[in-house]
Amino acid sequence: MMTLVLAMVWHRRGQAVTLALLALLAVAAAVAAPAYLVAADRAVAAGQIATASTGELTLTVRATQDNQTREGPGDDFADLGGTLIALPGFTYYYSAETPTVGLEKTDRYPSRLVFRQDVCAHVRIVAGRCLFGEGDALLGEQTAKRYGLAPGDDVTLSAATMDTSGGTPRFTAAGRPKTLIVAGVYRAVRPAETYWGRQGYFVGGPEIGSGEPVFTTAMTLPATDRTTTSMAIDGIAAPGTLDIGRLDALRTELNQLDRAAADLDQTLQIETDIPRLLDRIDEGRAAARLLVPVLAVPLVLLACFSIHLTVGYGTQGRQSELAVVALRGARWWSRWWLATGESLIAVLAGALLGCLAGQLLTNAVTAVRFPGVGQTADWSSLRYAPVAALIALLAAVAAQRRQLTRQVAGLLRRTTAPAGRAPFGEAVLLVLALLAGGQLFLTHGSLTGIGLFAPAFVLLTLALLVSRALLPLLGRAAARALHRGRLGPALAGLQLTRRPGAARLFALLVAAAAVAGYAGCAVDTAVRGRDTQARLSAGAERVLTVEPVSGRQLLAAVRAADPERRWAMAAAQISSGGEHPVPGLAVDTERLARVAIWPAGAPSVTAVANRLRPERVTPTEVAGPALAADVTSSVGRLRLTVTVSSVAGEAVADLGELRQGRSTYRTQPDVCRAGCRINSLEISATGRDRVAGRLVLRGLGNQWLVSERGKLSEAPEGITLDVDLAPEYAETVRLRPAGVPDPLPVAYAGEAPVAITGLADEPVPVAGVVALPAVPSLGRDAFLVDLGYVGLLGSGTGSVPRAQVWLSAAAPADAVERLTAEGLTFADDTGAAAIRARLDRQGPALSLGFYLLAAGLATLLGVGALVLTVTVDRGRRTEDLVALRAQGLRRGPAGQATFWTYPVLVTAAVVTGVLVALVGWWVTGWALPLAGVHPPDLPLPGSPRAGVLLWWTAAILLPYLLAAVLGGRDLRRRIG
Known part of the structure; x- marks a missing residue:
């Protein structure tokens, strides 16, 4: 068969x-x-491993030693931390730092005196030599240039302590000064390199410092009076460490690590985003x-x-x-x-x-x-x-x-x-x-x-x-x-x-x-x-994330690098604030059509830009370096402060308490050395009793809008301002440049916000003028606004949140170098191609x-x-x-x-x-x-x-x- x-x-x-x-x-x-x-x-x-961020490839153990009370792990930290995170396949770097004063000409923030293992192998020495003995120091290139320091010069630093008695945090000296010799001047070639771990050494801004720590040797810190010492061990995953075959074992090891840290020393803190990578x-x-x-x-x-x-x-x-x-x-x-x-x-x-x-x-x-x-x-x-x-x-x-x-x-x-x-x-x-x-x-x-x-x-x-x-x-x-x-x-x-x-x-x-x-x-x-x-998630072909910087600096730097408005645009991510915050994007609308990737089905980008910026605002300019105000006051106990900005930064110039009668008040903010502009004026009252009076301001421009606690009128002799302030409620009168539309026009996707809080002293009312299917980089529930108006409305000296520079496909090969030459420092470089590569x-x-x-x-x-x-x-x-x-x-x-x-x-x-x-x-x-x-x-x-x-x-x-x-x-x- x-x-x-x-x-x-x-x-x-x-x-x-x-x-x-x-x-x-x-x-x-x-x-x-x-x-x-x-x-x-x-x-x-x-x-996912190939596109992981620095935090997802590193493991950090931290501890803080209070050198005044001796609380903390002290000299045992290196042994404890090293024993704790001895995972195979990681390279470990020890670091320690202490806050100091004496280098920067401000008491708003301290200088970071840092020892980091193998630092010289990861920076470029542009002058002098690397660190060798006790008392040697490496200064950042911009810091050395700003204060005219060179190799061989001396700098004197003192331990810093924070003083909050005046309301605003100030850093003052504590302990014996320490004289250091400038051994060399460095430049951080790759600030985002994995070697630097999660320490954020090169993050700078108006409120946090220059972004250039002072590096020194392991022998120098123990020989220096310190208030606190922040210690860390960074474990950097070597290539191949996060092997595909041992990811489950790695998750188990990390869980065991958390339990061991709690048992070993409660002051030890473990920071890592590796679990987030494993979850992804x-x-x-x-x-x-x-x-x-x-x-x-x-x-x-x-x-x-x-x-x-x-x-x-x-x-x-x-x-x-x-x-x-x-x-x-x-x-x-x-x-x-x-x-x-x-x-x-x-x-x-x-x-x-x-x-x-x-x-x-x-x-x-x-x-x-x-x-x-x-x-x-x-x-x-x-x-x-x-x-x-x-x-x-x-x-x-x-x-x-x-x-x-x-x-x-x-x-x-x-x-x-x-x-x-x-x-x-x-x-x-x-x-x-x-x-x-x-x-x-x-x-x-x-x-x-x-x-x-x-x-x-x-x-x-x-x-x-x-x-x-x-x-x-x-x-x-x-x-x-x-x-x-x-x-x-x-x-x-x-x-x-x-x-x-x-x-x-x-x-x-x-x-x-x-x-x-x-x-x-x-x-x-x-x-x-x-x-x-x-493309829509990025917003542009290439997006550079800028280290904290003021809006004025960001706009000026981008416009100087690309004067023809062809390939670069300043942008910043903001929020409407309030109980239900809506994300927003502030952009230089004059460049929106050339740079941004526009969503399909949206109105013309040019028409949207014109509606977001219906008129130009010309702020009052100061030739510099001196800022002078001629003021006639009918009463005393009033104080005048002026917010100024330039490409060098932003500052609040305190002209002091006004005298009754007519007087001229002068100051020389650092940012006004090469000229600056006046962003806002603020009048506050001193003492305890309510103050009501009239001011006549001369030499500060004539185009201003006033907040609700003041009444503004123009007179031949200058700006006439009637104020009525109660010091006990910290009431102020604020003047901002005229010409900014009120309410502020926004394009929106989803529902338009009613107002933006946190931008100025009072909520800024907004009006939705154009509906979009989506806002570039933010999505279908967001709004778009002009960055120039936002900068003029903003109060204080805070840096722009999430500052960015968007580049179009026409950007030249040396675009980053041009922007860096204008004073911008970049923390990240991504864009449509990079996001597409991650998605793929x-x-x-x-x-x-x-x-x-x-x-x-x-x-x-x-x-x-x-x-x-x-x-x-x-x-x-x-x-x-x-x-x-x-x-x-x-x-x-x-x-x-x-x-x-x-x-x-x-x-x-x-x-x-x-x-x-x-x-x-x-x-x-x-x-x-x-x-x-x-x-x-x-x-x-x-x-x-x-x-x-x-x-x-x-x-x-x-x-x-x-x-x-x-x-x-x-x-x-x-x-x-």
Whole structure:
């Protein structure tokens, strides 16, 4: 019996090979999904590690020693901390620092006297030498330039202590002064280098210092009187330390580290963002584990369907043989083996090869997709191969059940009755599609439970239903063609609609095209989404984050570096404040159109910029270096302060308490050495009793607006200001430059804020003038405002929050150098390309590579089923057409019937399948997490581009047409 079955296989070896290849593809599809997930897990981890921030690659142990009370770990810190964080693969650097005064000409902040291990290897010595002995010091380049210091000079520093008795924190000297020798002058070449850890040495600003610590040796600090000493050990992860294979072990070690620190010394503090990196890796992997099954499930179902169809189709071609076996009264097991053995041998051989082929195919794809971090020697996905092989064999047996039970007369019949009621399987699939789609909708897109399979059930159900409805239409068209005498198209259509299994073949091709089309929809939508997300999240092609700086400095520096307004724009992120704060973006609107990436569907960027800055404001300028005010006061006990700014910074100049009568008050702020402008005037009262009086201000400009506690009027002799202030309530009168619109115009996405609090002494009312779909870099709930107006409205000397410089694609190669020459220091350099690179390394982007693989496998399954169908049909169709030729059918119509049957079939199936994919995408695609981990609230595209979908359809159709044309040519050659 086995010999006979093998002879049957050999006799129809073409069909057997095709069926084996289909089984190979089916099992390979089942193996490919878990194999790809293993590789994607590794790639997600590698991508996140490669783009991790400094805090996510470092581990810091801190402690503070109070040198006056001796509280803290003291000299034991190095031993305690070193023992605590002795994790393998980290390089450790010890540092200690103390606050001092005596170098900077201000008491608003101290100078940081720092010892850091190996500091000379990570800075550039621009003058002098590196540190050597006790008493040596390294000064920052700008600090040395500002105070005229050079190598060999002396600087005297004293320990600093904070004095808050006057309300405003001041730093005063405490302890014996320490004289240091300037050994050299340094420049921080890479302030963001991982070596510097989380110490923030080079962060400067008006309120925190110059951003250039004084570095010294390990011997100097113990020889210096200190108030407090901040100590730290920074563990820097060496390349390869965060190995993909030991991330779980690292998380365990960090948890143990926290517990050990609490037990060892309560004063020790451990700081690290490594757990956040590990969480992000887990989130990326979770997204991949959602996305891959979405298309793996329909692919596996399609594979089973293809085996079921092709085996059944091949068995139909052997019905006459099975009829003879049944007619001769063969026993049921002989009949069963003769009916199924040929198919089972081919399917089993293909399944065995498919186990290996699926793994090797995935290995090859991931080696290209994830070079260096993809699939290695992990063959764990092969555990799914026996299950896939068993399912393939069961599908093959189920496809032949009718031939095993039918009577001889039924087996000898060459045509089948038209389909009546819907088969049970289609009804079950429809119910599953409704249940899965309903759960997906009710859970707002949560891919859990049966909702994870919603795309699979929807695609296959639509493919079966559309195929069931479309084939009768083709049959009617063929009948009409026959009545009109068009024999070629009529015969081609009748062959499609009246052949046994034609409906299932058409449904399989539609389903295969739908799976491939759905993959194309997902990939193109995700690519567009990542591009939109990267561009709108950045706001510009390149974004430089500036160390704390005043708004005046930021605007002046950017305008000086790019006087032609072509490639740079100053920007700052602010907030509306209040109970429900709304993020805002303040920009130099004169450059908005040239630099910003503008959201699609928004009004013209030029029109928006014009509405945000309807008029120019010309503040009062001071030539410098002296600031003078001629004031006539009707009363005493009033104090006048002036906020001034220049490219050198911003300052509050206190002109002192005003005397009754007319007097001139002078001061020389440092920022006014080369000229400055007056941003605001402020009058406050001293003493305890209410003060009411009149002031006449001269020499401070004439264009001012006054706050609610004052009354302003113009007179020939100057500005006349009536004030009424209660000192006990700290009431003040503030004047700001006139010309700033009131209320302040803003463009907004979502809901416009009513006012901005924290910008000035009083909430600044705003008016939404333009609605946007999204604000660049902030999203769909934010506002946009002019930075110049914000700077004029702002009070105090605080630096601009989140100061940035946006660069366009036209920025020159030396843009950073030009901006640095204007006094800006940068803490970060990112932009659309950098954000896109990070998104491309997250789980959603990496998992979509499987969609391309699935599209290829689905197309191969469909082509294989088509080839087998053509092979099985070839004999019977040749007999039929030769008989018709003998009855007088002309060569032309016969050729049309042979050559165009299958091309028409596959073209209709592929186009229908892509349309089914579009409907399936509309129903379920919105739930796929394509936008990355924690995506910002941005208007991302939800559908593929029409042009891309057209060429994707053509790419799917091409292999089908090739197989169909070759099959048609072979059939035409056979009938002559």
